[in-house]
Amino acid sequence: MSDRGIAPADLMVPPLRTRQKNDVPIFVSTAKRVFTTFFEWFGSLGLFTWQVLKAAVTPPFEWRELIRQLDEVGSKSFPLVALAGAAIGVVISLEARYSLSRFGAKSLFPATLVYSVIQMMGPIITGLVVSGRVGAGIGAELASMKVTEQIDAIEASAINPYRLLAATRILACILMLPLLTLAADACALLTGWCAQALVEPLSFHQFIESGFSGATFNAFLPPTFKTAVYGLIIGLIACFQGMRTSGGAAGVGRAATNSVVVGSLFLILADVVLVKFILVFFH
Amino acid sequence: MAITYDNAIKQDIGRDDTPSFIEVEHLHKSFGTHKVLDGISLNVSRGETLAVLGRSGTGKSVLLRLIIGIEKPDSGSVLIHGQDIAGLGLDQLGAIRKKMGFLFQHAALYDSLTVAENVAFPLEHHRIDMTVSERADRVRQLLVEVGMEGDLDKMPSDISGGMQKRVGLARALALEPEILLLDEPTAGLDPISSGEIDDLILTLQRERQMASIVVTHDLHSAKSIASRLALLNAGTVVIEGAFDELQQSDINFVKKFLKQ
Numbered sequence: 001m002s003d004r005g006i007a008p009a010d011l012m013v014p015p016l017r018t019r020q021k022n023d024v025p026i027f028v029s030t031a032k033r034v035f036t037t038f039f040e041w042f043g044s045l046g047l048f049t050w051q052v053l054k055a056a057v058t059p060p061f062e063w064r065e066l067i068r069q070l071d072e073v074g075s076k077s078f079p080l081v082a083l084a085g086a087a088i089g090v091v092i093s094l095e096a097r098y099s100l101s102r103f104g105a106k107s108l109f110p111a112t113l114v115y116s117v118i119q120m121m122g123p124i125i126t127g128l129v130v131s132g133r134v135g136a137g138i139g140a141e142l143a144s145m146k147v148t149e150q151i152d153a154i155e156a157s158a159i160n161p162y163r164l165l166a167a168t169r170i171l172a173c174i175l176m177l178p179l180l181t182l183a184a185d186a187c188a189l190l191t192g193w194c195a196q197a198l199v200e201p202l203s204f205h206q207f208i209e210s211g212f213s214g215a216t217f218n219a220f221l222p223p224t225f226k227t228a229v230y231g232l233i234i235g236l237i238a239c240f241q242g243m244r245t246s247g248g249a250a251g252v253g254r255a256a257t258n259s260v261v262v263g264s265l266f267l268i269l270a271d272v273v274l275v276k277f278i279l280v281f282f283h
Numbered sequence: 284m285a286i287t288y289d290n291a292i293k294q295d296i297g298r299d300d301t302p303s304f305i306e307v308e309h310l311h312k313s314f315g316t317h318k319v320l321d322g323i324s325l326n327v328s329r330g331e332t333l334a335v336l337g338r339s340g341t342g343k344s345v346l347l348r349l350i351i352g353i354e355k356p357d358s359g360s361v362l363i364h365g366q367d368i369a370g371l372g373l374d375q376l377g378a379i380r381k382k383m384g385f386l387f388q389h390a391a392l393y394d395s396l397t398v399a400e401n402v403a404f405p406l407e408h409h410r411i412d413m414t415v416s417e418r419a420d421r422v423r424q425l426l427v428e429v430g431m432e433g434d435l436d437k438m439p440s441d442i443s444g445g446m447q448k449r450v451g452l453a454r455a456l457a458l459e460p461e462i463l464l465l466d467e468p469t470a471g472l473d474p475i476s477s478g479e480i481d482d483l484i485l486t487l488q489r490e491r492q493m494a495s496i497v498v499t500h501d502l503h504s505a506k507s508i509a510s511r512l513a514l515l516n517a518g519t520v521v522i523e524g525a526f527d528e529l530q531q532s533d534i535n536f537v538k539k540f541l542k543q
Contacts, residue, residue, distance in 0.1 A: 054372075148391060149388075150392075150394070152391065153392075156380060157458075158380035158458075159377070160374060
């Protein structure tokens with residue numbers, strides 16, 4: 001621009017570059033980039049997992065940090081998980097009563113509630129709630145430590161950050177998810193029974209006896225303990241996203257969001273495999 | 284026989300000609316297409332302080348991160364007490380890092396821990412032979428050395444940048460390192476605080492006879508604390524020597540830099 005105003009040259013539209021014979025179409029280059037990023041992400045996740053695994057099985061073990069994380073993941077998630085479980089119990093109770101009444105199968109209500117909660121809703125709701133609370137927390141905490149060089153400072157102090165930060169958090173998630181699932185199941189069954197008992201008289205003893213009649217350990221233990229795999233996914237993805245972040249506050253936000261989104265998505269996908277696995281090997 | 288870290292130290296300390304504690308040989312490092320270090324070679328002996336100077340973005344901090352192994356070089360080697368740190372796993376590298384102290388540019392204190400807990404952190408992990416009271420005494424002693432004994436229970440967010448650097452220095456000294464790496468110890472500080480940090484580094488250096496590398500922009504600070512200076516430009520060492528040698532140089536870049 002000249003000092004007296006806009007120069008004529010500034011108003012001219014630059015000529016469009018004609019496509020050369022050897023130019024790669026834009027969709028091919030985009031697809032190539034997406035493909036590369038996708039495999040690069042999985043490759044990095046694999047290397048990260050290997051580092052964590054190596055650190056987790058070799059001493060010194062970070063017991064104090066593990067106990068702190070068990071409290072952080074377990075005790076502090078309990079109220080939220082219990083509340084979610086209670087809400088789910090009421091919802092399933094209302095829906096089941098309505099559906100079963102239509103088919104004249106009201107006597108199946110206790111078993112329907114028990115099986116729906118323990119085999120399906122309890123584990124997945126617990127997984128998603130913990131993924132939201134703990135996954136975002138771990139992702140943001142580690143990302144914040146990464147961008148402020150605190151993880152580098154841990155490394156510079158001759159402490160393995162994979163052992164101190166990642167292994168402890170992942171292990172805490174693995175150990176706590178089944179326990180939180182049991183808590184969510186208990187709350188859901190209690191509120192489900194309450195919702196039913198308010199409409200029709202049904203003693204708690206009768207409800208439990210009818211709901212669990214003919215049930216085997218195989219029907220209840222695998223769905224509860226499969227949540228340990230959810231814990232692995234939540235912890236691993238959150239630690240991975242947090243410890244590889246870059247780019248200041250925006251990077252921290254991105255890590256927290258990705259921890260929840262990717263963690264929840266992988267959790268649901270893993271559920272598909274786990275349900276099939278349980279059906280094949282435990283029924 | 285492979286040289287172990289401890290053997291190397293014993294051998295080195297026993298010698299009269301004080302061999303290099305840190306040897307950097309033909310170090311290359313790029314980030315993407317941006318070449319940061321282009322074949323740097325340096326060495327620092329026991330009791331010596333080398334100041335690394337240069338314009339912003341010339342790779343001074345990257346050099347320190349390569350020396351402590353946080354970054355990996357593209358080529359070249361970093362030898363600590365004669366042992367090449369390239370290819371070492373985190374735990375093997377940890378054994379070497381126990382003998383090194385690192386002060387980060389922004390102190391990098393753990394923001395969820397108090398000042399005292401920050402300094403105690405390396406001791407809790409590596410000096411498990413210490414009792415709780417011994418550890419507390421050691422932390423207090425370190426904080427006295429850096430003039431922060433009155434702020435033990437404060438959080439890092441409640442103290443100034445200069446105070447954070449003092450705490451960072453106390454943490455770096457916790458394991459009694461033989462090598463000290465300082466990244467911009469006086470950056471962003473007022474002249475009085477800068478002077479105090481310089482005096483502190485000089486005192487510590489005199490008492491402990493560490494091999495130190497100080498990365499700085501501050502020529503005045505470099506002149507007062509370092510026995511040797513290395514000036515970096517475009518990823519290479521333009522000149523290395525005592526301050527007087529730099530002053531006598533005919534290289535334009537050196538003249539221009541010293542005029543600041």
